[in-house]
Amino acid sequence: MDHVVAHPETLYVGTPAYLIATENPDGSANLAPASSYWALGSMLVLGLEAAGQTAENLLARPDITVNFPSGDLWRSVLKLDGTTGRNPVPADKSRYRFEADKFQAAGLTPEDSEMVSVPRVAECQLQFEARVARATPGLGESYYMVEAEVLRVHADPQILKP
Template identity: 30%
Template sequence: MAKRSFPLSKVYGLLEPGPVLLLSTAHKGRINAMAMSWHTMMEFEPPLVGCVVSSRDFSFTALKATRECVLNIPAVELAQKVVDCGNSSGRSVDKFAAFGLTPAPASLVAAPLIAECHAHLECKVVDTRFVNRYSFFVLEVVQAWTDPACKDPRTLHHRGWGAFMVAGETIRLPSKMK
């Protein structure tokens, strides 16, 4: 089978690791939510998540200052709100009010949970060694929440330039992993 050269500027669309998240922060009396797809699991226990938050993003300042956030996991039903959050800046838009998102109190961080999401990971920044160079934060999940009524959420996976895949069928194969 013949392969074609692929533009390097689009490689990230082949590698996006997981669902699009709504990262929420609270800083100086303002809450914000940003769409984020550049994240990766780094460790299981304690759960560590690495993520890129661009220094151009309004959330960057809040995350760097407060060293805490919530990673909210939306399902496909929130797709348009996720895109709206990604296409606007918290500098000029109250995204919770503008896009009908409901802030709910977290238990261990000041940043809010987004009630419409099916899962939430309350996080604290534990490593900033790569922030200045790569805008890469290492977060420790200190509390996790899921909605028991949402059995098989269909999550969004960013492919780039407004294209998303939606998680589909679950298959189970023999594995020695538990």
Template identity: 30%
Template sequence: MHIYPENHDIKDTYKILTAAVTPRPIGWVSSVNAAGERNLAPFSFFNVVGYDPPHVIFSPISPNGKKKDTLANILETGEFVVNLVTEELAEKMNKTSAPLPSGMDEFEFAGLTPEDSVIVKAPRVKESPIQFECEMVHHYSFVDRQNGSTVIFGRVKLIHVADEIMLPDFKINTELYKTIGKMEGGMYCRTRDQFFISREFDPKEWLKD
């Protein structure tokens, strides 16, 4: 089957993409506007891109051309925090995706604790074991038929890691740090089931034939 996105409803394309590209990491983005009003929302079109220097990327949509609070806040202030989501935070993370009226505080709505950041004005989610304080370095908007997207690039200026999940040599205890991933629709996955593949191979053994 061949699918040309321009020949299909955007909902059809969305369903295919979000089922095909799985699991997707979740960026739980907190921000504030110039007046100091807090916002918190999850994004599964999110990832880390590079580490020297470290950057993250995520893509909020603008339904019918209207910017949601996260995008409006970041374009206004140039700052945000990415909070990482673990199993025990899944329900509260999901609650912050509710379409609340602009200006209503998702921290209060979901029963979460805002914690002051060190560099940026946006608060962190205290309950999240890893948080990235970020400064926007670039954004690019594109729109076709209805729900245009804006890609936000943020430089990670400060990383917070809970002491209890930190191991020597800057490694994370993944037995304690149990993140979740986004699947299609309302489905999520756990990251408990892991397997190891060694990178210790010598291509010269193959090339000599």
């Protein structure tokens, strides 16, 4: 799938789920499904659980990609359900299993980014390259409210208005 750089008026996507890629300490990519987000201007606000590898990664290395899967990718998203990049698996995630290569586990393809160090998901028609500006612990510290500036938007031309 070819993508073009887009300059949308708004970052409202209209999909309930996204895939977030972050960089693990060893330089490999972590990929996780999430569903809590909103956008204002060029900023995204993401809600992410604190116990996951994703939160640990973005607190240490702020480059991320936020990738929006279309409905036909639902099987790939579900393959990530119950996986974690944390090894050993934390006690509060005991129902999860460790998965080192989540792109492979989901049957998805990493695609190089242009402005951040982590890959995009090639199969997603809409991809945001972003950098975390601030992560605020939520009430009870079980999640983070993550503010990230979108640096570049990649979109399949078929989903763009002329």
